[in-house]
Amino acid sequence: MIxxxxxxxxxxxxxxxxxxxxxxxxxxxxxxxxxxxxxNAVNLSFVAFATARGVLSGHIFVFFVMVVAAAxxxxxxxxxxxxxxxxxxxxxxxxxxxxx
Amino acid sequence: xxxxxxxxxFGGLCLGAAINLLLxxxxxxxxxxxxxxxxxxxxxxLLMGAEFVSIVQLIIYAGAIMVLFVFVIMLLNAGxxxxxxxxxxxxxxGAVGMISGSAAGIYVLTCDPHTSARxxxxxxxxxxxxxxxxxxxxxxxxxxxxxxxxxxAIMGAVVLARRGEQ
Amino acid sequence: xxxxxxxxxxxxxxxxxINGLFGRRFSNKLVAxxxxxxxxxxxxxxxxxxxxxxxxxxxxxxxxxxxxxxAGTLTVEYxxxxxxxxxxMMLVVTGVGFLIHVYSVAYMSHEGGYYRxxxxxxxxxxxxxxxxxxxxxxxMFVGWEGVGLASxxxxxxxxxxxxxxxxxxxxxITNRVGDFGFLIALFLLIQHFGSVQxxxxxxxxxxxxxxxxxxxxxxxxxxxxxGACGKSAQIPLYVWLPDAMEGPTPVSALIHxxxxxxxxxxxxxxxxxxxxxxxxxxxxxxxxxxxxxxFAATIGITQTDIKxxxxxxxVSQLGYMFMAAGVAAYSAAIFHxxxxxxxxxxxxxxxxxxxxxxxxxxxMRKMGGLRKYMPITFWTMLIATIAISGxxxxxxxxxKDEILWQAFSSPHGHWIFWLIGAVTAFMTSFYMFRLxxxxxxxxxxxxxxxxxxxxxxxxxxxxxxVADKEHAAHTHAVPMDAHGHGDPHESPWLMLAPLxxxxxxxxxxxxIGIGGRFERFLEPVMRPPQVETAARxxxxxxxxxxQRRMIAMMQAAQSDxxxxxxxxxxxxxxxxxxxxxEEALMFISVVIAFAGLGLAxxxxxxxxxxxxxxxxxxxxxxxxxxxxxxxDEIYGAAxxxxxxxxxxxxxxxxxxxxxxxxTVNGSAHATQxxxxxxxxxxxxxxxxxxxxxxxxxxxxxxxxxxxxxx
Numbered sequence: 019m020i021x022x023x024x025x026x027x028x029x030x031x032x033x034x035x036x037x038x039x040x041x042x043x044x045x046x047x048x049x050x051x052x053x054x055x056x057x058n059a060v061n062l063s064f065v066a067f068a069t070a071r072g073v074l075s076g077h078i079f080v081f082f083v084m085v086v087a088a089a090x091x092x093x094x095x096x097x098x099x100x101x102x103x104x105x106x107x108x109x110x111x112x113x114x115x116x117x118x
Numbered sequence: 119x120x121x122x123x124x125x126x127x128f129g130g131l132c133l134g135a136a137i138n139l140l141l142x143x144x145x146x147x148x149x150x151x152x153x154x155x156x157x158x159x160x161x162x163x164l165l166m167g168a169e170f171v172s173i174v175q176l177i178i179y180a181g182a183i184m185v186l187f188v189f190v191i192m193l194l195n196a197g198x199x200x201x202x203x204x205x206x207x208x209x210x211x212g213a214v215g216m217i218s219g220s221a222a223g224i225y226v227l228t229c230d231p232h233t234s235a236r237x238x239x240x241x242x243x244x245x246x247x248x249x250x251x252x253x254x255x256x257x258x259x260x261x262x263x264x265x266x267x268x269x270x271a272i273m274g275a276v277v278l279a280r281r282g283e284q
Numbered sequence: 285x286x287x288x289x290x291x292x293x294x295x296x297x298x299x300x301x302i303n304g305l306f307g308r309r310f311s312n313k314l315v316a317x318x319x320x321x322x323x324x325x326x327x328x329x330x331x332x333x334x335x336x337x338x339x340x341x342x343x344x345x346x347x348x349x350x351x352x353x354x355a356g357t358l359t360v361e362y363x364x365x366x367x368x369x370x371x372x373m374m375l376v377v378t379g380v381g382f383l384i385h386v387y388s389v390a391y392m393s394h395e396g397g398y399y400r401x402x403x404x405x406x407x408x409x410x411x412x413x414x415x416x417x418x419x420x421x422x423x424m425f426v427g428w429e430g431v432g433l434a435s436x437x438x439x440x441x442x443x444x445x446x447x448x449x450x451x452x453x454x455x456x457i458t459n460r461v462g463d464f465g466f467l468i469a470l471f472l473l474i475q476h477f478g479s480v481q482x483x484x485x486x487x488x489x490x491x492x493x494x495x496x497x498x499x500x501x502x503x504x505x506x507x508x509x510x511g512a513c514g515k516s517a518q519i520p521l522y523v524w525l526p527d528a529m530e531g532p533t534p535v536s537a538l539i540h541x542x543x544x545x546x547x548x549x550x551x552x553x554x555x556x557x558x559x560x561x562x563x564x565x566x567x568x569x570x571x572x573x574x575x576x577x578x579f580a581a582t583i584g585i586t587q588t589d590i591k592x593x594x595x596x597x598x599v600s601q602l603g604y605m606f607m608a609a610g611v612a613a614y615s616a617a618i619f620h621x622x623x624x625x626x627x628x629x630x631x632x633x634x635x636x637x638x639x640x641x642x643x644x645x646x647x648m649r650k651m652g653g654l655r656k657y658m659p660i661t662f663w664t665m666l667i668a669t670i671a672i673s674g675x676x677x678x679x680x681x682x683x684k685d686e687i688l689w690q691a692f693s694s695p696h697g698h699w700i701f702w703l704i705g706a707v708t709a710f711m712t713s714f715y716m717f718r719l720x721x722x723x724x725x726x727x728x729x730x731x732x733x734x735x736x737x738x739x740x741x742x743x744x745x746x747x748x749x750v751a752d753k754e755h756a757a758h759t760h761a762v763p764m765d766a767h768g769h770g771d772p773h774e775s776p777w778l779m780l781a782p783l784x785x786x787x788x789x790x791x792x793x794x795x796i797g798i799g800g801r802f803e804r805f806l807e808p809v810m811r812p813p814q815v816e817t818a819a820r821x822x823x824x825x826x827x828x829x830x831q832r833r834m835i836a837m838m839q840a841a842q843s844d845x846x847x848x849x850x851x852x853x854x855x856x857x858x859x860x861x862x863x864x865x866e867e868a869l870m871f872i873s874v875v876i877a878f879a880g881l882g883l884a885x886x887x888x889x890x891x892x893x894x895x896x897x898x899x900x901x902x903x904x905x906x907x908x909x910x911x912x913x914x915x916d917e918i919y920g921a922a923x924x925x926x927x928x929x930x931x932x933x934x935x936x937x938x939x940x941x942x943x944x945x946x947t948v949n950g951s952a953h954a955t956q957x958x959x960x961x962x963x964x965x966x967x968x969x970x971x972x973x974x975x976x977x978x979x980x981x982x983x984x985x986x987x988x989x990x991x992x993x994x
Contacts, residue, residue, distance in 0.1 A: 019121060019236040019237065019238050019239075020121050020122050020125055020236065020237060021235070021236055021237075022235050022236070022237055023228045024125060024129075025125075025162075025166075025237070026224070026227040026228055027224050027227075027228070028129050028132065028133070028162075029223075029227065030220050030223030030224045030226075030227055031133060031136075031216075031220045031223075031224075032132065032133070032136055032155075033219070033220075033223055034215070034216045034217075034219030034220035034223055035133075035136040035137060035139070035140060035216060036136075037215065037219050037978060038140060038212045038215045038216050038219065039139060039140045039212075040974060040978070041215065041971070041974055041975055041978055042140065042208050042211065042212050042215075043140075044971075045145050045196065047145045047148075047149075047187065047190065047191055047194075047196060048139075048145050048148050049974075050187070051139065051145075051148055051149060051152050051187060052139070054152065054179075054183065055136060055139065055152060055155065058155065058156065058159055058179070061159070061171075061175075062159060062162065062163075063227070065163055065166060065168050065171055066166065066237070068168075068243065069166045069167065069168065069237050069242070069243055070235045070237055071235075071243070072243040072244070073243060073244075074243055074244050074248050074249060074252055075252065075256075075257075077168055077170060077171050077249060077252075078249070078252050078253055078257050080171050080174075081170075081171070081174060081253070082257075082260055082261075082264055084174060084175065084178050084179060085178075085264045085267070085268065086264070086267065087179070087183065088178055088182065088183055088268070088271075089267050089268050089270075089271030090271070091183045091186055091187070092186065092271045092272065092274075092275040093271050093274045093275050093278065095186060095187070095190045095275070095279075096274065096275040096276075096277075096278035096279040097278055098190065098194075099190065099193070099194065099278075099279045100278050100279060102194050103281070108145075108194060108196050110969075110970045110971055111969060111970075111971065113970060114967075114968040114969050114970075115968060116968035117967055117968025117969065219982075222982070222985050222986070222989065223985075225989055226985060226988060226989060226992075229992055
């Protein structure tokens with residue numbers, strides 16, 4: 019028996035890791051992976067709350083989040099591939115043709 | 119007691135891998151770290167008794183999505199990140215950001231008194247077949263919609279990744 | 285009894301509107317017919333109204349036509365007043381105005397802008413009649429400003445000429461300086477008496493004591509004097525009148541001799557209640573009048589442009605009228621105003637006839653011997669000159685003599701005024717006869733047939749070597765007709781008929797003043813309103829009951845008047861000894877007039893070489909007087925240049941460009957700079973977008989924490 023808080027603390031720290039990685043990293047793919055990390059942290063939160071409250075809807079919602087994450091990953095990686103083709107680089111700072 | 123120990127082990131593994139994801143420069147290392155995170159998360163789900171979710175996590179997240187990531191990294195032959203002058207302060211900024219972000223998140227999530235409830239080991243709320251019932255009865259519409267969503271995603275990915283009109 | 289007073293100003297306005305809006309397409313004949321018809325109709329209505337007023341036993345008739353506006357406790361109506369003073373003015377304006385319209389038909393027939401000229405002329409008649417017929421100061425001010433406008437339009441009639449446009453500007457601006465004083469006086473009236481109606485104001489003023497030292501009435505009087513100086517060309521605001529000769533000659537006759545410039549005199553006489561109780565202001569009026577009369581006469585002696593001589597003569601005669609008003613001889617001033625209108629208009633019209641006859645030349649040194657070419661013009665102009673010199677039994681003698689006598693004998697008068705007046709009369713006689721002799725006697729010094737200008741210059745003996753010092757501006761030619769000039773010729777009968785009529789009036793016009801009849805005629809107006817009894821006011825044309833009650837209240841208030849102000853008339857009747865003095869002074873003034881004639885005859889007929897010798901011997905003095913005492917230059921340097929410099933540097937560059945443009949441009953620049961800063965957010969870098977998203981999300985989280993804490 020551990021308090022729910024422990025799971026929530028873990029979820030928050032994972033989420034913070036995801037945010038920091040999203041802001042700091044320069045490789046597009048790594049940024050994308052940080053986004054996946056964030057989603058996972060949220061999933062953990064959902065399941066923890068569902069378990070604490072005794073409803074199963076949390077699990078179902080996690081299922082849907084994963085489905086969406088999968089779709090998003092597929093499309094996102096396709097975009098990364100096409101960006102790589104045109105700009106020859108995975109450095110996000112080089113993808114700046116819109117710069118003034 | 120056992121619950122706490124197991125939780126600490128898996129939780130620590132998870133955090134370590136997450137921080138490693140930030141510290142690595144080569145994307146493939148980051149990807150492998152992320153796989154470790156997902157695996158440990160699956161184990162934590164098991165701790166909570168959510169077998170369905172943990173298996174789905176392993177199969178879809180670690181088994182499909184991360185494979186896709188690794189595949190793309192290999193395809194594009196992504197190399198190490200460059201060392202720029204700004205890279206020196208990044209770890210410091212990152213640490214600061216992490217601490218503050220996690221502090222904020224923790225506060226938000228745990229300020230509610232309900233969250234001091236206790237979870238027992240392997241406690242699954244309700245019978246296992248309830249999952250199927252929820253999925254195909256109460257949440258049928260989102261279920262069908264997500265299948266359409268996946269279809270669209272497939273089409274989008276195919277179109278986007280094509281080599282242009284050559 | 286409804287006199288339809290409103291029709292008298294409005295008929296010329298209709299004429300002006302028709303000619304102004306549609307006249308471009310009319311033929312000259314139609315334009316002239318329209319203008320003459322409406323002016324004649326106005327004259328006819330004026331005569332009707334005058335005869336009906338005189339036939340009744342009423343002293344004044346007020347017509348009210350509704351309220352113009354109300355502001356707090358001040359109510360201003362469209363009101364017309366016909367009493368003896370405005371009767372005189374109205375008849376002079378419409379009568380002389382009509383004759384000048386007739387004259388203009390022929391005079392302006394070769395000029396462009398025919399319809400514009402008659403439109404402006406009718407417009408002027410409208411404003412002038414509004415001025416004299418108004419029953420309150422504000423409506424009079426409307427007319428006041430309007431005649432200034434019409435004067436500007438008509439002086440600058442030949443607007444393509446720079447000098448004409450500048451002269452129009454100068455007239456209007458100088459008038460405005462005077463109007464400023466008048467406006468302040470109006471404000472004082474409104475503030476202290478709460479009304480601008482003549483009856484209200486004068487009734488309340490007549491209950492105030494005579495001011496021994498400067499007080500409210502003195503202030504009002506002095507400010508009104510400023511206004512009158514601007515309109516009637518007295519020192520220091522007379523500088524526009526000589527330049528106003530740029531306009532067509534009939535304009536000079538009507539506006540700058542007979543009617544507009546007399547508006548100041550009319551205003552002073554109408555406000556006699558104010559001046560009679562403010563001796564300081566009255567003295568100021570007299571001093572300014574006397575100085576102006578003398579000053580302008582000295583300049584008039586040296587001028588060689590025929591119209592300039594007449595212009596300075598007008599300024600001088602207006603000085604006489606002001607001097608008369610300044611010794612509280614208001615009726616004498618109005619009498620001289622009337623006779624002056626006759627002979628000065630005649631002088632200007634005859635000068636126009638001369639100029640027209642010799643093809644546009646205005647310099648007297650190039651005239652001479654025109655008597656045999658233009659006999660009728662000669663005789664009428666001679667009659668006018670005799671009149672203005674004050675030789676009996678013509679009109680000018682009676683009015684000028686009355687003024688000189690009042691200046692000597694009135695309680696407010698002083699023998700110095702008489703002396704200045706007498707010397708000025710001498711100079712007037714001199715320069716007017718000089719004009720006659722130079723123009724009409726001797727040999728013709730101008731161009732015969734085809735122009736031989738060089739020949740004309742050599743035969744000029746009058747002011748030989750000093751001619752070079754003349755301003756070139758004095759000898760500008762009026763842009764005149766295309767008909768080539770042979771010898772000088774007489775003018776058409778349409779121009780000569782008004783001359784003859786005015787000559788007749790110049791002869792007989794003074795006879796109604798014999799024995800003090802004119803003075804008794806104007807006495808009801810020149811006294812404070814307490815003398816009139818209630819029955820004398822006709823209230824049947826009042827618009828509503830409220831105004832009836834108002835008039836009744838005024839009448840009640842007047843019945844307990846305390847004390848009368850001594851007007852100039854009373855002193856005369858009582859004193860037997862004064863009779864002898866009066867006759868002696870009359871004799872002296874006749875002698876002075878003949879002395880002027882004699883001197884002019886000597887210098888310009890008998891010994892034509894003398895003027896040049898005198899001029900060279902008084903070289904410095906002569907040049908100063910010739911250049912009008914450099915007053916224009918002094919004004920330019922002392923007043924105009926500093927204003928222009930201030931306007932350029934402070935108002936234009938400082939306020940307009942710096943402040944106003946700066947604010948507008950500055951706000952535009954500020955917006956631009958702000959947008960430059962905000963634009964940085966839209967960098968092309970993905971990571972900065974990511975940072976903004978994270979910052980936004982963080983902000984939301986913080987907000988949630990904050991609300992959670994509270």
